[in-house]
Amino acid sequence: MYSPHITRPAPSPRPTAALAAGIAGTALFVALLALVVAQWSPLMALDRTVADGLHRHALADPGLVRVNRVLTDWFWDPWTMRALVAVAVVVLWWRGARRLALWVAAASLLGSLLQQGVKAAVDRDRPRWPEPVDTAHFAAFPSGHAMTAVVSCGLLLWLLRLYGAGPALWAGAVGVAAVSVAGVAVTRLYLGVHWLTDVVGGALLGVAVVAFAVAGYAWSVSRREAEPVTRGASVGGGRARGGPRAARNPSRARSVTEIPPRNPGV
Numbered sequence: 001m002y003s004p005h006i007t008r009p010a011p012s013p014r015p016t017a018a019l020a021a022g023i024a025g026t027a028l029f030v031a032l033l034a035l036v037v038a039q040w041s042p043l044m045a046l047d048r049t050v051a052d053g054l055h056r057h058a059l060a061d062p063g064l065v066r067v068n069r070v071l072t073d074w075f076w077d078p079w080t081m082r083a084l085v086a087v088a089v090v091v092l093w094w095r096g097a098r099r100l101a102l103w104v105a106a107a108s109l110l111g112s113l114l115q116q117g118v119k120a121a122v123d124r125d126r127p128r129w130p131e132p133v134d135t136a137h138f139a140a141f142p143s144g145h146a147m148t149a150v151v152s153c154g155l156l157l158w159l160l161r162l163y164g165a166g167p168a169l170w171a172g173a174v175g176v177a178a179v180s181v182a183g184v185a186v187t188r189l190y191l192g193v194h195w196l197t198d199v200v201g202g203a204l205l206g207v208a209v210v211a212f213a214v215a216g217y218a219w220s221v222s223r224r225e226a227e228p229v230t231r232g233a234s235v236g237g238g239r240a241r242g243g244p245r246a247a248r249n250p251s252r253a254r255s256v257t258e259i260p261p262r263n264p265g266v
Contacts (some may be wrong), residue, residue, distance in 0.1 A: 006071055013219035022211030029204040034140055036147045036197055037122060047195040049128050060131045065133045065191065072134075072187040076180060078144055081152035082108060088159055092118075100162075100217070104155055109211035111151040111206065115144050118205070129191050136193035143194045143202035149184040150206025153177035 058065050074080065085108045085227050092101035124141040138144075152175075162175050185199040 002144060014213040015222075018218065020209045022208050024216055025211055027205050027246070029201060029208060032197060032204065033118075034139075035122035036124065045055040047197055050189065050196045051192060054190050055127075055129060055133070058192060059191055062133075068187040068190050069134060071183060072145065074147060074189065076145065076184045078148035081148045082112075085152050085155055088156060092159075096178035096209060103213065103217050104159070107155060107209060108177070110152060110213075111147060111209045114209065115142060115147050116200070116204065119144070124195075124198070125198060126197060129166050129192055132192060134193055138256065140194055140198045141201055142205055143185075143188055145180070145184050145188050146194075146199040146202030147206040147209075148202075149181045150203050152210050153180055154206065155208030155213070158210065172193035 043251055058068075083106065089101045089105045092098070092104065119139040119141065122141045123139045126136060126140040157173055157177055160170060165173065181203065185203070188194040189196060
């Protein structure tokens with residue numbers, strides 16, 4: 001899959017950076033989860049202080065509340081984020097990178113299922129207000145909006161990196177992703193429907209999901225590339241995959257299977 005508008009960078013040989021990010025994200029999330037479940041008083045006090053301060057400001061500025069509600073319900077809604085990933089999956093499938101398309105779809109789905117599972121297990125109450133400016137359902141920890149934003153933006157950035165986005169495109173995409181992730185966190189806090197630790201937990205778990213997805217894909221690609229092209233020859237001097245002409249021309253045999261994009265382990 002190649003776009004004439006995208007330059008491919010040099011490939012990254014091993015997915016060690018992604019694996020390290022996944023382990024770090026998981027460790028930090030587990031530590032935060034333990035503190036939330038134990039209701040560690042300094043952390044709970046921080047949650048309350050941030051929530052009270054933002055709620056007072058929201059009550060005094062109904063116009064800004066309306067702006068935040070539009071942003072969180074439309075632009076940064078989880079379904080909007082998932083729709084962007086779905087478009088990317090369809091494009092990948094249409095252009096022949098079906099294995100990668102399924103990998104991205106599976107990572108996005110795994111993030112949603114993991115988020116709901118942790119919410120149900122922790123069952124943390126959301127902030128409660130005498131005069132709420134917005135409402136939300138289900139448990140609070142981790143924030144589904146924050147986690148979906150990180151997973152969706154992370155997967156889309158990975159795809160751009162995978163196919164060698166140029167400096168201008170890459171810088172613009174990183175900027176949009178950073179604003180989106182930060183914006184989701186701020187709007188959920190400002191509207192009083194999440195604690196600070198909810199959005200931090202959602203972001204950490206999202207980082208772990210994306211990092212492990214990147215590392216897993218890079219590992220699977222490296223395994224495929226290490227397999228002999230002529231695997232499966234019969235005992236009596238069999239033929240390579242693709243027939244005798246493919247055996248004489250290894251590049252023809254490789255074209256029988258999908259050639260993965262370069263730089264899988266960024």
